[in-house]
Structure formats: C-alpha cells, structure tokens
Amino acid sequence: MRTPEINRKRFELARRCVYVVIALAVIIPYFFNPKQEFKPMAEVVSVYEKIDAMKPGDQVLMAFDYDPSSEAELYPMSMALLRHCFKKGVIPVIVTHWFAGLGLFEKACNEAAEDANSMWGKKIVSGRDYALLGFRPGWTDLIVKIERDLKGAYETDYFKQPTRGMKALEGVNSLEDFELMIDLAAGATVEFWIAYGTDKSGTPMAAGTTAVSAPDLYPFYKSGQMIGFMGGLRGAADYEKLLKIPDRGERGMLAQSAAHIIIILLVLGANVHMFAKRLFGNKRD
Amino acid sequence: MRKSAAVIVKPLTTLAVIALAAMLPAGRVAAQTRPATTTQATTQRAILAEAIPVAESLRAFDLPNDGGKGIIVQWAKPADEPNGVTYIVQIARTKADFQAGKFETQEVSPSPKALASAKPAYFGYSDDANKLYYAEIVPAAVFGPAKPGPLTPERLKKFADKGVLTPSELDRALAAMKLLPQPAPTTKPTTSPAAKEQHKLTPAQQAELEWYQVLAAYLTKLDGEHVDAEIDTINSAPYSFRLGVKLDGQVALVSHDGEPIVVEAQAVVNLFKWGKLNNLILSLAFSAVVVAFIQVAKRKPGLFIRKIAGLEAIDEAIGRATEMDRPVFFTHGSGSVTALPVIASLNILSRIAYRAAEHDSRVRVMNQDPITTAVSQEIVQQAYTEAGRPDAYNPDEVSLVASDQFSYVAAVSGRMVREEPGAIFLMGTFGADSLLLSETGASTGAIQIAGTDSYTQLPFFVTTCDYTLMGEELYAASAYLSREPRLLGSLRGQDVGKAFIMIVLVLGIILFTAAAAVKGWDLDWLRRLLEASNA
Amino acid sequence: MPDDLQDNPKSIIRHYVEMGVLALLLVVFLAVSLWRQDPLHQKDAAATMKAIGLILAAGLTLTMYSFLYRDNPLFKIAENLYVGVALGYMAMFVWRQALRPMVYEPIFHAPTWSALQTALLHKTVPIIVGFMLLTRLSRKHGWISRYAYALMIGWAAGLAIPNITNTYILKQLYAAVTPLQQAITSAPNTPAFSYDWFVGTAGPVVGTLVILIGTVSVLFYFFFSVEHKKVGRAVSTVGIWFLMVSFGASFGYTVMGRLSLLIGRVQFLLDEWLKIPST
Amino acid sequence: MFLKRTLPLLIVFTIGSLAFVHDFIPHPLSGEFRSEMASWMMIIGGFGMFLGVYSLMHMHITRIRQKMAGWGYSVFVFIGAVGMIATGVYGDIVGVSKDDIDLFDWGYKYIQVPCGATIFSILAFFVASAAFRTFRAKNMAAGLLLGAAVIVMFGRVPICEAVGGWVFNDRQAIVNVANAIMNYPNLAVKRGLLLGIGLAAIAQSVRVLFGVERTYLGGAD
Structure with missing residues (x-):
C-alpha cells in the first residue's frame, strides 16, 4: 500500500505537474484554429434530422435540466438547438427542473433570437416563436403533470404571461401533442422523462447530456426509447457542424484533442515506465 | 403498348399527387387532380374493381384500452393491391347522413404503417396482422367541436349569465376591455405597439389591464374545459362508416349487391389497459416474491448471502487507522434519508462506529442532509452504547457541513487535508462530488473504501479507492453486516427477479432466432409477454 | 491563521510567505483587470457594472483554482459567498417560480370570486400538507411532517412500480431479445x-x-x-x-x-x- | 402511536395503491386524478424546497451567533444570501425595467455562474491526475479498463479521424472501434445494471408500500 512520506511528496509533485500540463494543453490551443475535420456521430445526426424534417409551427418540448456548473457542456447544445428551431420556424417550449439555470436559459433564448434576426432576418418574439415556461418543483410529478396537462402545470410562463391563449402553445396541452421532446440534462432527469413521460405518451424523445452520463444512454437509444442524443461538448460540436453555425462546441474541439492526447500520453508513459521497471527489476517501489 | 405504359406511369403520377396532397391542406386536394380521359377512366375502373377489399372483412369497433376516444375500422388487404390507390373511410353520424352527403372522409394510404401489424397492442403479432389495414378514427377530430371565439363584450355577458362573473366584475371587465391596445396596422421591429400603448396608461389603468389579462386567461381555461366536455360528447356518440378506394379522384365503395356497406360502432370508455397486462402481472409477481422473502427472512435469520470482497477491508481499514492514531471519516454523499443507498450505508455506518468504538478510534461523519444527520447521530450513539463506550460518543463529530453539493465538497476536502484521516468511507449517493472527494482523499494517503449505486460515478471510485462496493454489492454488504430481514429478504427477492431475467434473455434470444428461421412461427405469446405497451 | 500551524517556526514563515504571494497576485490581478476592463471609463452605468462584474467573475474563477495549490482565505471567502448567493437565488426562485405562481397568485390574485373558489378547491389540501412538511423543523411537532412524507413517498412508490417495470425491465428485455x-x-x-x-x-x-x-x-x-x-x-x-x-x-x-x-x-x-x- | 406511526403507514399504502392501480386504467377520470395529484405534489414540493433554504440559513446564523470556528466566513454566506434576496424582492416590488441594472441578475451572472462552473471544472484536473496515477495494466481487469478508456478518449476527439486516415487509410477506423465499445460491451453492462436498478427500485417501492421500510419517517417513536 501507499503512504510513506517520500511517496506522498512525489505524489503531490506529480499531481501538480499534471495540473500544469493540462492547463497548458487547454490554454495554448485557444490561440490556434486549424480546420478540424470530423464526421458527426450517428446519435446526433438523427436528432438533427428529426428537427430538420419538422414543419414551421410544430412544437418541441425542451427541458433544460442543468445549471451554471454544467454550462460549458450543455449551453452550446441549447444554443444550437434553439438556433435550429428558430431557423426552421419550429417552436421550442422550454421547461426546467433546475431553477438555478433559469438566468442562463433566458440568456440563451435572447442570444438565439438575436442570431435569428441577424442571420435570417427573423423576428423572434417570446410567446409567439418560443415559450420559456420556467421552473416548477416536483421532479417526476412535474413530468406526470406535463404528460397530461402542460398549461395546468404552468399557468403562467417565466415572464408572468398567462399560458392559456399563448400563440406558441396553440394546440398543445399534453406531452403527446409535441412532435419531439428533448431533455438537456446534467443529472438523472433523462430517465425520469423516459419513464414518466415519453414512454407513456409515445412522443419521440432525444437528449443531450454531460459526457459523464452519455454512456448510460445507450440502452435507451438502442431500445428505441430515444431517437438520439448528444453527449458532451463533442455532441454540441457535431450539432453545430450539421447546422453549419460553428460556435463554442467546435471551437473547443482542438483543446479537447490536445488535452486528450496529453492524458493518453501520460497514461501510456506511466505504463511503459511500469513495464520497464518490471522488466529490468528495479528494487525500489 | 401505350396502354401498358399508362398502367405503369399512371400510378407513379398518382403517387406523386398523393404525396403532394399529403403536404397540402385537405381542401386543395381536389384542385390538384386532373379530370381523367375516357380511356384512362376505363383502366382505372378496372384497377379500382381489383382494389376493393372483400366486403366481409370490413369491421368497425371500439378502440380497446382507451378512455372512450377512438373507433377502429379494419379491412382485409386485397390479395393483389394495385399501385397508387388510397383507401378512404367515410364517417357519418347516422346511416341516413350518407344519402344526404353529410359525411367526412379520412384517407389511409397503403404503407406498412397502415397495416394492423404496426399496432401490436391491438392486433397482436401474428402474421395475420400483416393482411389487415386499419384506420383509427377519433370522431372529435373529424366533427370538431365549435371553437370559442375571442373574448367580446357579448361573450363576457354570457359568462356573467352563467354566474362565472358577478355583475360588478362584469362591469370592471368591460371597462378594462376598452383599455386594450387596438391592433395597429403596421408593426415596427423595435418596440411592439402593445408595449408602446401601455406606456401611455396610468398606473391604475395598467393594473386594471393586468387584472383583465388574468381574467382572460381564467376564462380561456373555462372555455377549454367546455370544449373538452364537448369533445367527450362527440366522441361517445355512435357513428357509421363506409369504406372506399380512391384512384386519381375516382372513388369506388365497398358494396354488397350494389349497395354500399355501412358498419356502425361507438367508442366506449374502457376500464383496463389490456396491453399492460404483462406489466401488471410482472409487477405483482415480483412484489409478491419480495414480500414473501422478507417474511421468510424474518423467520429464518440465517438467509445465505455470498461473501463480498471489500467487507474484510472495512475492519482492516479501521484497525490501521487506530494503529496510526488517525480518525476515520465517513460520508453519505448527497442523498436524502429516503435514498436506497443511504439507507444501506446507514447500516454500514452502524457497524463501522461499533468497530471504531471497540478500537477506541474516532469517527467523523459528515453530512449534506439535515435529516440524514439526525438519523446518523442516533445510529452512532447507539453503536457506541452497544460497544460499551457510551461516554466516548461526541455528537459534534456527526455533523451537517453544508447543504449544497460543491460547498460540501470543499468543506469535506478541507477537513480531509487538515485532519489526515487513516480511513475514509464514501458510501451513499454521489454525483460529481465522487471524484472531488476521493481524489483529495487519495492525496492524504488514507485507505479509501467506497460504495455507491450511482453507476456513473463508479469508474472514479474504482480508479481512486482501494475497495469499491459496486451497486447492489452495497445493499448486499449492508444486509450481510446488519442481518436486517427487510434487506436480506428483498435482496433474495431481487435475485429471483434477476434469475428470471437471465432465463428470459437466453431463452428469448434462442426462441426468436429459431422463429426467424422457421416460417409461420410468430411467437405471438412471447412478444405479448415482453412488449411494453401503454394501451 | 489555520489551526494546523502550531508553534512550528518553519511553517509560520511559510504561511506568511504564502500570504504575501497571495496579496501580490491579488494586486497583479486587479492591475490587469483595470487595464483590460477599465470600469472607470465606460459610457454608462450598465457598462461599468458589466466591467466590474466581469472582473469579479474572473477573480472568483481564479480564486477557485487557487484551491488546487492549497486552501487559502480568499478561496474560503469566495466559496462562502458562492454558497450565500446560491442560497439567496434559491430562496427567490422558490418564491418566484413555485409558491407565487402555484399558491399565492391563484388565491390572492384571483380575478373573480368563482376563480377564487376553484383555486381554493384545488389548492387547500396541498397547502395544508405543505405546512405540515415544515413542522419537520420543530423537535416537538416534527412527527406531523410524517403525513406529508407519507403522502409524497407513497405516491412516488406507487407510481414507480408500473413505470419502472415498463421502462427499465420490459422495454430493455424486449430490446435485448x-x-x-x-x-x-x-x-x-x-x-x-x-x-x-x-x-x-x-x-x-x-x-x-x-x-x-x-x-x-x-x-x-x-x-x-x-x-x-x-x-x-x-x-x-x-x-x-x-x-x-x-x-x-x-x-x-x-x-x-x-x-x-x-x-x-x-x-x-x-x-x-x-x-x-x-x- | 396510531397517529405517529400507523396512520402515516396506512396513508402510504392507500395512496401508493391508488397510484399503482390508476396506471392501468384508461378512464379519463383516472387521468384527471393523476394530474390533480401531480399538481398537489408539485405544491408540496415547493414547500419542501423552502425547508432546505430555511435549514441552511439557520445553520449559518447559528454559526455566526455562537462564533463557531470559521464563523467569519459564514458572514459572507449571509451577505450573499441577504444581498440576493433584497435585490430580488426590490425587483419584484418596485420592478426593474430593461434598461436598468438588475442587481439580482448581476449577482447571478457574475457570482453564481462563474463559481459553479469553476468548481465543477476542477474535476478536469482531478480526472487527469486520477487517470495518470491509477491506469496501470497490472492485470486483465485493469488492462481492460485502461484500454477501453484510452480508445474511447481518443475516439471522441476529431484528431483521431486524421490519425485513422493516416494509419489505417480509413478516417472512421478508430471511431468505429470506440463506437463498438460503446454500442456492445458498454451497452451490455449498462443494460444489466439498468435491469438490476429497476428490480432494486421496485423492491424498494414494495417495501415502502407495505411499511417494511420506514427509515424515512425518522425519529425513534
């Protein structure tokens, strides 16, 4: 086992060296921007195609279930999705289980609306072209409620406007009325949405998650409970690539490549060191 | 030669027209079809005659397993289905309405999705379902309810007549209505005219307008409820149906002796979702198994559980902490006391505290949830008492350090660095805090034992801790240590469930693979058993 | 001074050196911030506040990273400020997005008498149960909150059985075979x-x-x-x-x-x- | 005893059975019932959040009042919380127009957002150092862990397509291997775990419904 004092000092030194190397690997690529070629992953393509095939005026229920701490991974996804919706005239209806992200979601809507104005000359108005419904407590109960009665769960939206009679919500009042449900989640909400929402209503479901929970989505994806998903910053980059609007996702890919290579080299180096020690019979350690 | 070319080309153009028609609103369909010439008409008649389904196969019945919304019309797929035909279902309130021409039409274009096999919940999985077409008809979608118009003074008065508004409220609403911004003909992109108009109002008027908007929302809600009630009435009435085939604007109805056949059906409110029968049976069976084994475990305390790696390590770690005269740290992560792994970890805590009390080493418990803290205090105190050292218990050592994920991490990390524990137990529910804690813990040189069912976090524990109780191993460990019947029994029940699943997996794959090779073996029963459905 | 520095002169010196470096870094940070953000020469108050905000945010970010080297007073301040702001934000949003639209407005801002009646019909029980939940804070009457827990947990457990069987077991089994x-x-x-x-x-x-x-x-x-x-x-x-x-x-x-x-x-x-x- | 233990357990059983049964009934009234209960739970949940706010506030106030070790830092918690609440209430009552500075938003944007994101991002360093320290192919299991991690790590960044094109003459070669790991062994394990979790969650619910599991009631009596 570990712990003699010398080992701990070496351990601390190694740790800090790794920190510095990682910091450099992330900072340096910021100043370079070579063209990065990559093919979007199939999971992401199916989400993109689903939205791209929608008609103007179709509604998509989006749950932005994250907060500022996961901003780096999920905010680019939100932006890409919102831009895509605004471009196609699809109406995103945004709900959340995480109140702490609300300020971010408002910002995302405003930014995407400005982009729509500058890129396609579309004027995006809250309540008509999108609905930011905001937060309600209750976790699974919120989903159970939305599954049947969205306007009952949200009598008013985030801007205190009544949802009944709202243009953006015309013709939708339960989950099955939506063409698609997308959950951008930093936690376990995807599974809640599947179990208590889309599996019951039959609405197609997609998700975007932080990279840590993306591997857990494969069973749902392969069983058809989900049409596709975006995992981590790479998922966002793929979507941006499909949408042809490069932003933070694609911009981060070089740093991502660099840091991954560094970590792989560190790990392989350490292994080579270990095997070399074994082979040449170092007595210490 | 030319004729046969027409036979090939015609259906293709028809297909294109149908595809176009599907994209356009229904009313425009007629405009898209050109009148057919005489020779084409004769060929079409021949094709249509071929396409008409067998009269006996036409049936209409209540859509099963729903709340009285839909009716199903089904008919057999003609043996030789010509290209380009569309089926039409004509829906009327009574038989007589057909003669009067008062009926609506729903089109079904032939595709695998229109086949009964696309809805196994209603038609099963047998090959026969591939020979049936069906149309799901929701009367309210065909004979839609009257849409309530916008709020007008007249409609407000009607609400007042119904008693929804008191006379004074009516007057107030009428007055507020006049303050509403008039729709301006031009819209400027910068500020909406509504916003501009509102700037001119006095604060009192503004308040009235806001009140009116709340009222309008409330009245819209009542309208919605009214429409819902109307939809229910429309759906629950009996309806008559005729079936026809359509080709390029020509329609031929399914007839008997020259008389179009009319079938009738009425939607009924059902009381059980038969498609979920498998779910009900499985849920009840599994529940019964769990409850039964809990009873068994209560009577026979010695239910077998296999040894779990990492359990001996608990004693070893405590022993080592004692040797080095360092404290033992324990955290539950971020779960509340209702979370399964927290309950399990509380049992392990009890054991650890008992051991630590025996060895005379200190235990620090750090929590993120006030209720978990209270329960932990009780448990540690009891463990100290059982070990015969009630005086050594210090309630300050079991404490709430923060109730927010990242500040909790910071507080616990700080203590780890400062107090240098000999052993660290991380057992419970973990999120992103898992690696933050275990990596800091590793830097202190303590033995770390983790246990969680938060699967996303397991990779980090596995890499940074000395031992990790993965998933259900945590429950098993806690049952093993505490001999608690409710845990032992339900663990055994879960094992039965797992055995069942393993058998189904292996047998299922063998059977389905065999069925794919043998023609006509549809395995309807097995699919019905496994397919999850919500109807 | 942290508790772990007893009377060891070496670590006391080290502590002061570290604090000095920290102060120096703080000065450098402020100088760079003033140079790049220049909050004093902005066109209006909003721009000034934005510049100050960015400086604060950058400062907090760097302070948080300083924990990677070692725990320090600046980090503790930043961390506690963060906890406080998050708490305040949460308190406001419990009100703004939960209690106000679901409880306060339907009852206290009911547009009409009949709307008030409907609201009371639908909200009275959950409000009472909600207050029962709050008794958890009291030692003596904490047991009353059990009814609220019973309602919530019973409901969740009952819902979970068929839905989890559906999503986790049946769907996965069928996909697997x-x-x-x-x-x-x-x-x-x-x-x-x-x-x-x-x-x-x-x-x-x-x-x-x-x-x-x-x-x-x-x-x-x-x-x-x-x-x-x-x-x-x-x-x-x-x-x-x-x-x-x-x-x-x-x-x-x-x-x-x-x-x-x-x-x-x-x-x-x-x-x-x-x-x-x-x- | 009846009021403190038996009745709550009876409520659990009754309400749980209702929730269970109504999932199998297509009748519209049953849907109404579920919907109404869900709104109740949402309101109760709102009160539950208040509980969290209160207990944390209470804890820090007590720390300051009793001058516990490090209580000075608790003052900052207090400053942050009170500042946010005060500006928020001000915004609600007086109202902040679009052109004014909303201090509540300001606090959120420049304190909460950067702090949360930064603390979380510290994990990047920890993940790297954990990988560096512990990924050693000492035995079969560790080797598999290491191999899968390296391949997936590499297969998820764009540069692997360039390397794949260069080494294997197929840009997707490494990506395909990474995808195969995700789609087959990873899927198998995750599905197995999911089935296990499903069973465990159902068993837990059954224990709760039948009153076997009652830790959540808390307290001894």
Whole structure:
C-alpha cells in the first residue's frame, strides 16, 4: 500500500505537474484554429434530422435540466438547438427542473433570437416563436403533470404571461401533442422523462447530456426509447457542424484533442515506465 | 403498348399527387387532380374493381384500452393491391347522413404503417396482422367541436349569465376591455405597439389591464374545459362508416349487391389497459416474491448471502487507522434519508462506529442532509452504547457541513487535508462530488473504501479507492453486516427477479432466432409477454 | 491563521510567505483587470457594472483554482459567498417560480370570486400538507411532517412500480431479445468474409452475442444467493471484465466532459476578461 | 402511536395503491386524478424546497451567533444570501425595467455562474491526475479498463479521424472501434445494471408500500 512520506511528496509533485500540463494543453490551443475535420456521430445526426424534417409551427418540448456548473457542456447544445428551431420556424417550449439555470436559459433564448434576426432576418418574439415556461418543483410529478396537462402545470410562463391563449402553445396541452421532446440534462432527469413521460405518451424523445452520463444512454437509444442524443461538448460540436453555425462546441474541439492526447500520453508513459521497471527489476517501489 | 405504359406511369403520377396532397391542406386536394380521359377512366375502373377489399372483412369497433376516444375500422388487404390507390373511410353520424352527403372522409394510404401489424397492442403479432389495414378514427377530430371565439363584450355577458362573473366584475371587465391596445396596422421591429400603448396608461389603468389579462386567461381555461366536455360528447356518440378506394379522384365503395356497406360502432370508455397486462402481472409477481422473502427472512435469520470482497477491508481499514492514531471519516454523499443507498450505508455506518468504538478510534461523519444527520447521530450513539463506550460518543463529530453539493465538497476536502484521516468511507449517493472527494482523499494517503449505486460515478471510485462496493454489492454488504430481514429478504427477492431475467434473455434470444428461421412461427405469446405497451 | 500551524517556526514563515504571494497576485490581478476592463471609463452605468462584474467573475474563477495549490482565505471567502448567493437565488426562485405562481397568485390574485373558489378547491389540501412538511423543523411537532412524507413517498412508490417495470425491465428485455433475429433477417446479401460481410452481418451478430453474454454475466455478478465457485466464478469474472470495459469507456467519455468544463472557463477568462479574441 | 406511526403507514399504502392501480386504467377520470395529484405534489414540493433554504440559513446564523470556528466566513454566506434576496424582492416590488441594472441578475451572472462552473471544472484536473496515477495494466481487469478508456478518449476527439486516415487509410477506423465499445460491451453492462436498478427500485417501492421500510419517517417513536 501507499503512504510513506517520500511517496506522498512525489505524489503531490506529480499531481501538480499534471495540473500544469493540462492547463497548458487547454490554454495554448485557444490561440490556434486549424480546420478540424470530423464526421458527426450517428446519435446526433438523427436528432438533427428529426428537427430538420419538422414543419414551421410544430412544437418541441425542451427541458433544460442543468445549471451554471454544467454550462460549458450543455449551453452550446441549447444554443444550437434553439438556433435550429428558430431557423426552421419550429417552436421550442422550454421547461426546467433546475431553477438555478433559469438566468442562463433566458440568456440563451435572447442570444438565439438575436442570431435569428441577424442571420435570417427573423423576428423572434417570446410567446409567439418560443415559450420559456420556467421552473416548477416536483421532479417526476412535474413530468406526470406535463404528460397530461402542460398549461395546468404552468399557468403562467417565466415572464408572468398567462399560458392559456399563448400563440406558441396553440394546440398543445399534453406531452403527446409535441412532435419531439428533448431533455438537456446534467443529472438523472433523462430517465425520469423516459419513464414518466415519453414512454407513456409515445412522443419521440432525444437528449443531450454531460459526457459523464452519455454512456448510460445507450440502452435507451438502442431500445428505441430515444431517437438520439448528444453527449458532451463533442455532441454540441457535431450539432453545430450539421447546422453549419460553428460556435463554442467546435471551437473547443482542438483543446479537447490536445488535452486528450496529453492524458493518453501520460497514461501510456506511466505504463511503459511500469513495464520497464518490471522488466529490468528495479528494487525500489 | 401505350396502354401498358399508362398502367405503369399512371400510378407513379398518382403517387406523386398523393404525396403532394399529403403536404397540402385537405381542401386543395381536389384542385390538384386532373379530370381523367375516357380511356384512362376505363383502366382505372378496372384497377379500382381489383382494389376493393372483400366486403366481409370490413369491421368497425371500439378502440380497446382507451378512455372512450377512438373507433377502429379494419379491412382485409386485397390479395393483389394495385399501385397508387388510397383507401378512404367515410364517417357519418347516422346511416341516413350518407344519402344526404353529410359525411367526412379520412384517407389511409397503403404503407406498412397502415397495416394492423404496426399496432401490436391491438392486433397482436401474428402474421395475420400483416393482411389487415386499419384506420383509427377519433370522431372529435373529424366533427370538431365549435371553437370559442375571442373574448367580446357579448361573450363576457354570457359568462356573467352563467354566474362565472358577478355583475360588478362584469362591469370592471368591460371597462378594462376598452383599455386594450387596438391592433395597429403596421408593426415596427423595435418596440411592439402593445408595449408602446401601455406606456401611455396610468398606473391604475395598467393594473386594471393586468387584472383583465388574468381574467382572460381564467376564462380561456373555462372555455377549454367546455370544449373538452364537448369533445367527450362527440366522441361517445355512435357513428357509421363506409369504406372506399380512391384512384386519381375516382372513388369506388365497398358494396354488397350494389349497395354500399355501412358498419356502425361507438367508442366506449374502457376500464383496463389490456396491453399492460404483462406489466401488471410482472409487477405483482415480483412484489409478491419480495414480500414473501422478507417474511421468510424474518423467520429464518440465517438467509445465505455470498461473501463480498471489500467487507474484510472495512475492519482492516479501521484497525490501521487506530494503529496510526488517525480518525476515520465517513460520508453519505448527497442523498436524502429516503435514498436506497443511504439507507444501506446507514447500516454500514452502524457497524463501522461499533468497530471504531471497540478500537477506541474516532469517527467523523459528515453530512449534506439535515435529516440524514439526525438519523446518523442516533445510529452512532447507539453503536457506541452497544460497544460499551457510551461516554466516548461526541455528537459534534456527526455533523451537517453544508447543504449544497460543491460547498460540501470543499468543506469535506478541507477537513480531509487538515485532519489526515487513516480511513475514509464514501458510501451513499454521489454525483460529481465522487471524484472531488476521493481524489483529495487519495492525496492524504488514507485507505479509501467506497460504495455507491450511482453507476456513473463508479469508474472514479474504482480508479481512486482501494475497495469499491459496486451497486447492489452495497445493499448486499449492508444486509450481510446488519442481518436486517427487510434487506436480506428483498435482496433474495431481487435475485429471483434477476434469475428470471437471465432465463428470459437466453431463452428469448434462442426462441426468436429459431422463429426467424422457421416460417409461420410468430411467437405471438412471447412478444405479448415482453412488449411494453401503454394501451 | 489555520489551526494546523502550531508553534512550528518553519511553517509560520511559510504561511506568511504564502500570504504575501497571495496579496501580490491579488494586486497583479486587479492591475490587469483595470487595464483590460477599465470600469472607470465606460459610457454608462450598465457598462461599468458589466466591467466590474466581469472582473469579479474572473477573480472568483481564479480564486477557485487557487484551491488546487492549497486552501487559502480568499478561496474560503469566495466559496462562502458562492454558497450565500446560491442560497439567496434559491430562496427567490422558490418564491418566484413555485409558491407565487402555484399558491399565492391563484388565491390572492384571483380575478373573480368563482376563480377564487376553484383555486381554493384545488389548492387547500396541498397547502395544508405543505405546512405540515415544515413542522419537520420543530423537535416537538416534527412527527406531523410524517403525513406529508407519507403522502409524497407513497405516491412516488406507487407510481414507480408500473413505470419502472415498463421502462427499465420490459422495454430493455424486449430490446435485448430481439436483435439477433433482426441481425439475421435484415442482413444484407454480401459474400461471406468480405469487408461488408464483417460490418453488415458478422458485426451485429457477434455484437448481439456480446451484449447477451455481457448482460447475463453482469447480472450474475450481482447475484448474491449462491457462492461464486467453479462455473459461477468464471461467469462472474467475465462480468467483472465487462464492468471494467464499461467503466473504462465511461471514464474516457467523462474525461471529455470534464475537460469541456475547463475549456469553457479558459474561454471565459481569455475571451471575456482579458479580451483576447480567439483566432 | 396510531397517529405517529400507523396512520402515516396506512396513508402510504392507500395512496401508493391508488397510484399503482390508476396506471392501468384508461378512464379519463383516472387521468384527471393523476394530474390533480401531480399538481398537489408539485405544491408540496415547493414547500419542501423552502425547508432546505430555511435549514441552511439557520445553520449559518447559528454559526455566526455562537462564533463557531470559521464563523467569519459564514458572514459572507449571509451577505450573499441577504444581498440576493433584497435585490430580488426590490425587483419584484418596485420592478426593474430593461434598461436598468438588475442587481439580482448581476449577482447571478457574475457570482453564481462563474463559481459553479469553476468548481465543477476542477474535476478536469482531478480526472487527469486520477487517470495518470491509477491506469496501470497490472492485470486483465485493469488492462481492460485502461484500454477501453484510452480508445474511447481518443475516439471522441476529431484528431483521431486524421490519425485513422493516416494509419489505417480509413478516417472512421478508430471511431468505429470506440463506437463498438460503446454500442456492445458498454451497452451490455449498462443494460444489466439498468435491469438490476429497476428490480432494486421496485423492491424498494414494495417495501415502502407495505411499511417494511420506514427509515424515512425518522425519529425513534
């Protein structure tokens, strides 16, 4: 086992060296921007195609279930999705289980609306072209409620406007009325949405998650409970690539490549060191 | 030669027209079809005659397993289905309405999705379902309810007549209505005219307008409820149906002796979702198994559980902490006391505290949830008492350090660095805090034992801790240590469930693979058993 | 001064040196911030507040990273301020997004008498139960909150059984038993042992078998009713191998996510605080 | 005893059975019932959040009042919380127009957002150092862990397509291997775990419904 004092000092030194190397690997690529070629992953393509095939005026229920701490991974996804919706005239209806992200979601809507104005000359108005419904407590109960009665769960939206009679919500009042449900989640909400929402209503479901929970989505994806998903910053980059609007996702890919290579080299180096020690019979350690 | 070319080309153009028609609103369909010439008409008649389904196969019945919304019309797929035909279902309130021409039409274009096999919940999985077409008809979608118009003074008065508004409220609403911004003909992109108009109002008027908007929302809600009630009435009435085939604007109805056949059906409110029968049976069976084994475990305390790696390590770690005269740290992560792994970890805590009390080493418990803290205090105190050292218990050592994920991490990390524990137990529910804690813990040189069912976090524990109780191993460990019947029994029940699943997996794959090779073996029963459905 | 520095003169000196370095860094940080953000020469109050905000945000970001080197007073201040702001934000949003629209407005801002009656009909019970939940704070009357817990937990448990059976068990089981059949029936007609055959036919069939073996062995690993000996031992070892591959994959995938978070912060610092445009 | 233990357990059983049964009934009234209960739970949940706010506030106030070790730092918690609440209430009552500075938003944007994102991003360093320290192919299991991690890590960044094109003459070669790991062994394990979790969650619910599990009631009596 570990712990003699010398080992701990070496351990601390190694740790800090790794920190510095990682910091450099992330900072340096910021100043370079070579063209990065990559093919979007199939999971992401199916989400993109689903939205791209929608008609103007179709509604998509989006749950932005994250907060500022996961901003780096999920905010680019939100932006890409919102831009895509605004471009196609699809109406995103945004709900959340995480109140702490609300300020971010408002910002995302405003930014995407400005982009729509500058890129396609579309004027995006809250309540008509999108609905930011905001937060309600209750976790699974919120989903159970939305599954049947969205306007009952949200009598008013985030801007205190009544949802009944709202243009953006015309013709939708339960989950099955939506063409698609997308959950951008930093936690376990995807599974809640599947179990208590889309599996019951039959609405197609997609998700975007932080990279840590993306591997857990494969069973749902392969069983058809989900049409596709975006995992981590790479998922966002793929979507941006499909949408042809490069932003933070694609911009981060070089740093991502660099840091991954560094970590792989560190790990392989350490292994080579270990095997070399074994082979040449170092007595210490 | 030319004729046969027409036979090939015609259906293709028809297909294109149908595809176009599907994209356009229904009313425009007629405009898209050109009148057919005489020779084409004769060929079409021949094709249509071929396409008409067998009269006996036409049936209409209540859509099963729903709340009285839909009716199903089904008919057999003609043996030789010509290209380009569309089926039409004509829906009327009574038989007589057909003669009067008062009926609506729903089109079904032939595709695998229109086949009964696309809805196994209603038609099963047998090959026969591939020979049936069906149309799901929701009367309210065909004979839609009257849409309530916008709020007008007249409609407000009607609400007042119904008693929804008191006379004074009516007057107030009428007055507020006049303050509403008039729709301006031009819209400027910068500020909406509504916003501009509102700037001119006095604060009192503004308040009235806001009140009116709340009222309008409330009245819209009542309208919605009214429409819902109307939809229910429309759906629950009996309806008559005729079936026809359509080709390029020509329609031929399914007839008997020259008389179009009319079938009738009425939607009924059902009381059980038969498609979920498998779910009900499985849920009840599994529940019964769990409850039964809990009873068994209560009577026979010695239910077998296999040894779990990492359990001996608990004693070893405590022993080592004692040797080095360092404290033992324990955290539950971020779960509340209702979370399964927290309950399990509380049992392990009890054991650890008992051991630590025996060895005379200190235990620090750090929590993120006030209720978990209270329960932990009780448990540690009891463990100290059982070990015969009630005086050594210090309630300050079991404490709430923060109730927010990242500040909790910071507080616990700080203590780890400062107090240098000999052993660290991380057992419970973990999120992103898992690696933050275990990596800091590793830097202190303590033995770390983790246990969680938060699967996303397991990779980090596995890499940074000395031992990790993965998933259900945590429950098993806690049952093993505490001999608690409710845990032992339900663990055994879960094992039965797992055995069942393993058998189904292996047998299922063998059977389905065999069925794919043998023609006509549809395995309807097995699919019905496994397919999850919500109807 | 931290408690762990007793009377050791060496560590006291070190402590003061560290504090000095910290103060120096703080001065450098403020100088750079004033230079790049220039809050004093902005066109209006909003721009000034934005500049100050960016300086604060950058300062907090750097302070948080200082924990990687060692715990320090600035970090503690930043961390506690963060906890406080998060708490205040939460308190406001419990009100703004939960209690106000769901409880306060339907009752106190009911537009009409009949609307008030409807609201009371639907909200009275949950409000009472909600207040019962608050009794948890009292030692003496804490037991009343049990009714609220009973209602919430009973409801959640009852709902969970059929829905979890549906989503976690039935859907997954069905997805797990069908593919081999699909792989055979939907396999493209390609010559055996060609590249396309490996990708189109052999791949999915082998993959399906891998999934079957993996799922069964993992389930068996978590099987506690029998001792893992002989065959059982082999199966559970295979289960462990599968677990390790999956953990490795998760770890690898997660590295990506965790790095993205760092990239996000670096982009913030360089782009918004230092105003260095990215190429 | 009846009021403190039996009645709550009876409520659990009754309400749980109702929730269970109504999932199998297609009748519209049954849907109404579920919907109404869900709104109740949402309101109760709102009160539950208040509980969290209160207990944390209470804890820090006590720390300051009793001058516990490090209480000075608790003052900052207090400053943050009170500042946010005060500006928020001000915004609600007086109202902040679009052109004014909303201090509540300001606090959120420049304190909460950067702090949360930064603390979380520290994990990037930890993940790297954990990988560096512990990924050693000492035995079969560790080797598999290491191999899968390296392949997936590499297969998820764009550069692997360039390397794949260069080494294997197929840009997707490494990506395909990474995808195969995700799609087959990873899927198998995750599915196995999911089935296990499903069973465990159902068993837990059954224990709760039948009153076998009652830790959540808390307290001894």
